[in-house]
Amino acid sequence: MSQFRSPILNLPPVVKNLIIINVLMLLGSMIIGGSFGFDFDNLLALHFPASEYFKPHQFITHMFMHGGIGHLFFNMFALFMFGRVLEEVWGPKRFLLYYMVTGLGAAALHTFVGWLDYSSMKAAANAFANTPTPDLMLQFIREHMGAVQPWVTDFVNSWAENPSNSYDIQKATAMVNRMVIENINVPTVGASGAVFGILLAFGMLFPNTELMLLFPPIPIKAKYFVIGYGIIELFMGVQHSSxxxxxxxxxxxxxxxxxxxIKYWQKNSKRFY
Structure with a gap:
């Protein structure tokens, strides 16, 4: 007589424990944070080094934090679908090493790009402080903050009627400086960096495996799926206005x-694992 065992119970140890930890962290942030007002994001989410909330441990802890149930579900579903295959091929130690390296690498590139954006934003804010004008304020917001809110447009139009008004100049300068501070205090959470590393590895190890997309519902080889996803992410990353x-x-x-x-492992071994 055969016994049915759920795929969840048959998960390899690292994938299973990663899923458990991520679920517990979300529940903890929702229950403890909601009930006692404890701010998990400021403590555990990744902040830019220029932020007052930045702590070195956040490079690791942010990988186990998520922005909600939907965010957690899609990351853990991808980890469940593809991570278990990689762990069975590589073994627990190598898979965990790969997971952590890709997660930390994701945080490193994100932080570097954020530093470039912050440097550009800070330089623009300093330029505005030296020569504050309504046009420069609108230019600053469009380039670094995206869409201009109606109330900001109303303020700028009112200021434009008397550009030398000292009160409006002080208010505009304070607003721009606050935008810079708020921008660097935006936290980053999620295991998405490591999950995308897992997708990349699956595409490299099993390039011709067909995956069924949800939208549209058509099969696609893993290698094309990974390449397409990478191109989309690069395009979206460059489009700051998204x-x-x-x-x-x-x-x-x-x-x-x-x-x-993976290329390093290939170079130093006759196979991936």
């Missing part, structure tokens, strides 16, 4: 560091 609150360069970082690590 405003989708997704760390696209973190995803690319996970894929990039995963590619480098």
């Amino acid at each position: 405003g989708d609150n997704v760390a696209h360069f973190a995803h690319l970082g996970g894929m990039l560091f995963g590619f480098i690590l």
